[in-house]
Amino acid sequence: MPEFLKLIPPHKAVSDFLAAMPEIEPGISSIKTQEAEGRVVAQLFHAPHPLPPFSRSSVDGYAVRAKDTFGASSSLPAYLTITGEVEMGKQTDLQLEQGQAIIVHTGGMIPSGANAVVMLEDTQTIREGEIEIHKAAADGENILHKGEDVAEGEELLNPGTVIRPQEIGGLMAYGYTQVKVYDNPTVGILSSGDEVVPPEIEPSPGQVRDINSYTLSAMLRQHGAEPRIYGVVPDSFSALKKAVDQAFSENDMTLITAGSSVSARDITADVINTLGKPGVLIHGLALRPGKPTILALAEGKPIIGLPGNPVSAIVSSGLCVLPILRKLRGIKTEIYEPSVRAVLSQNVPSVSGREDYLPVRLETGSERTTAVPVFGRSNLIYTLVRADGLIRIPAAVTGLTGGTKVDVYLF
């Protein structure tokens, strides 16, 4: 496979890369449904019975035959005889006949012979055992019919579905207290750089602490990966190769935040190309910050070279690593990226032909939310600490003018 064109737009790079990736078969584990939030379903569920399993009342009132209430109003009520009460949580053997009403509570089983429920507030007790109906009921009114939510045999959940609170509820409704889910992919993270030291070390003059291993690890964990930090590696081919070989063999994906110099980046690409075929597919994105990103595949496993600057590493990961991670997780559902609508506070410049991501702070006013650019170079981590999200400046434009409505993608 040839190396793709250099400096391609990030979204195209990612879709090309995802297409080049083989289909993934993640491992499968059975876990407790009640702890499955955020995991990915690995089995197909069919409904073993209808839901609700019996017809239930959706209000407090009287089960009736709808035709017995035909034309009823408060001035011309219908009169019915109360013949019983449905007990909550019990099967009812009561049988409703013409001219009768049976007391039923919300969630109670509809007795045989009834086809509607009149709400309590639309009735009046005349004497013990007899009521007036002040409102006609339509056939089926205030009844949740058996199978109205799910029919027997219907597909409940498909493999590749991300489990949200409602999927947990849906499984519990059928008593599925265990669920098979895909294993979270493991991601090895390396930071290279002769000037980089682990955070617990006091840096000597000229050294800086490793930030990227930890920001990326947190981001990956948020998105369903199991990150593993391999530490800081010097910018030499042999040292980097040894560390990358290990991380690559032990994980489903490998991230390398490259040393920031051009030579260090070249070493990273060279090391990646020793791992297997096809190797580096994309080297450089039409993106700022995040241009020096490498997307590579070896033995079907992704290896991503990220810029060493912390802000670039975060932006590039958000655009490239997270979609790849979704594929590794076995997620089949569409992804939507919600944003906050805001008004840009000032003009911001941009270079045409390159997608720019600009950190912004949000300010809530009485009339509108304003997005205030947090200018700062991509080396500066506190630029992002001070920001609420990013705005995207498309490649086709040369900046945005103040007052423009923008979509702010929160971190």
Add this chain to the structure above:
Amino acid sequence: MPEFLKLIPPHKAVSDFLAAMPEIEPGISSIKTQEAEGRVVAQLFHAPHPLPPFSRSSVDGYAVRAKDTFGASSSLPAYLTITGEVEMGKQTDLQLEQGQAIIVHTGGMIPSGANAVVMLEDTQTIREGEIEIHKAAADGENILHKGEDVAEGEELLNPGTVIRPQEIGGLMAYGYTQVKVYDNPTVGILSSGDEVVPPEIEPSPGQVRDINSYTLSAMLRQHGAEPRIYGVVPDSFSALKKAVDQAFSENDMTLITAGSSVSARDITADVINTLGKPGVLIHGLALRPGKPTILALAEGKPIIGLPGNPVSAIVSSGLCVLPILRKLRGIKTEIYEPSVRAVLSQNVPSVSGREDYLPVRLETGSERTTAVPVFGRSNLIYTLVRADGLIRIPAAVTGLTGGTKVDVYLF
């Protein structure tokens, strides 16, 4: 304190309730920074030193005196003598004099006497030790100055800040490998209802499985609470009181999904009022689904009565429980609710004076994203399984017309 007006708008109910809540002092624990993602900072950090701690090059190139490059261009280059190279990760003792250039890599320390860096690509080597400069450098160009990100003594993080990947990076940049965070609030969850059985039990005819305990638990855990499930309680005052007393005494907040009948809801309110003052503050919201919501306070701790219908319970929790949880967590930062912009596929009716939340499914087209209503009664959990998010129909309108642009709040 008087019971607030009945059926008030949900946002007003929540803001009134938050104002009535006492200030919270959550417990504080020291945890590893690298595991602190999503937790809330409980200490004030000041920068012990500037960041970056020394002036660094942001490119690969030559450290120079800017005035030595004045007017330089490819047709009229400036000529400089290379007198050394800054080693990465080391303090440099090199001193730059007039007419000299020193090789520096990205992230390398700027040598004394230099005030700009010329990028490698704007230079050409003429002979060993001498280069042409093809572009004039401005004072400070391509230098990340000492303290440019953070000045010494500046506030880094405030108590009440939610920790995102970048906050972890910012702490690691200073070697703060431990961070004090607020303890996650514990939330006791009870489900009441004579017809409700735990999910592991095969329901008899007339019974249904408990869903709410598990959907709410998942939702709470997603949002930084420690949920504790107390199980299913019958709809009697004494049984409910016993269970609620225990959950209330053992937790920072208590949620009760009330039995669905009117009498069961009244029992819930009566039980809550036995816990302490002021008791029930809000009973009923101008909201659908979610109207029969109770917001109560006793001994400064919130007790929330939620509707028994699964969809109502989720909607009401999203609007009421989550903001209260944020306060219990000690979060001080503003909350923004991102949404996906979509076009409504069809007319939807609504009643004026009541805020409606409608589940929708998103469909991505080539031109636009469409929000397709998933109609279903609020008792039906699979309505939400089939939906991507909710749209809000404001109280002031009587429905929305197809083609309207809507904000979809993803679950």
